[in-house]
Amino acid sequence: xxxxxxxxxxxxxxxxxxxxxxxxxxxxxxxxxxxxxxxxxxxxxxxxxxxxxxxxxxxxxxxxxxxxxxxxxxxxxxxxxxxxxxxxxxxxxxxxxxxxxxxxxxxxxxxxxxxxxxxxxxxxxxxxxxxx
Numbered sequence: 001x002x003x004x005x006x007x008x009x010x011x012x013x014x015x016x017x018x019x020x021x022x023x024x025x026x027x028x029x030x031x032x033x034x035x036x037x038x039x040x041x042x043x044x045x046x047x048x049x050x051x052x053x054x055x056x057x058x059x060x061x062x063x064x065x066x067x068x069x070x071x072x073x074x075x076x077x078x079x080x081x082x083x084x085x086x087x088x089x090x091x092x093x094x095x096x097x098x099x100x101x102x103x104x105x106x107x108x109x110x111x112x113x114x115x116x117x118x119x120x121x122x123x124x125x126x127x128x129x130x131x132x
Contacts, residue, residue, distance in 0.1 A: 015065040016121050023057045054083065066129035078128040082120070090116055 008014060027049045034045035058079050062068045068075055094112050097103060 012066050012125060013121060016061065016124070017117075019057070019060045019065045020117060020120075023053050023060065026056065027053045061124060062129055066124060068129035069131050070129065075129055079124075082123055082128060086116065086120065086123075 030049035030052055031045045034040040034048050035042055038045075040048065058076060061079075062072075062075055090112050094108055097108050097111075098105070
């Protein structure tokens with residue numbers, strides 16, 4: 001048990017995976033609730049879920065995953081810029097891949113999700129939540 005606790009305390013990557021995974025599950029649950037039970041269109045259900053998860057994700061990554069001491073003014077601005085750029089880039093790349101290659105949607109979703117996770121960790125670790 002001490003080894004797990006020590007690894008958790010040393011590894012921002014492990015904390016990032018747990019926090020990101022929890023946020024992804026929350027996003028899915030909110031999106032499903034809003035679309036299936038509350039009658040929102042998929043577009044608005046996704047936007048609503050994203051808005052909620054944006055702030056929960058920001059705070060949990062800042063406080064738990066990266067334990068950042070940088071100011072909220074700096075980190076929240078950087079987090080917002082990254083999410084606008086990242087969401088746009090992934091949407092465009094996914095659209096391009098779907099139209100250009102004969103790939104199944106599940107494969108494109110898996111690749112884009114994995115790529116986003118890796119790039120998001122690198123940008124969060126090296127820029128957004130850097131403690132300097």
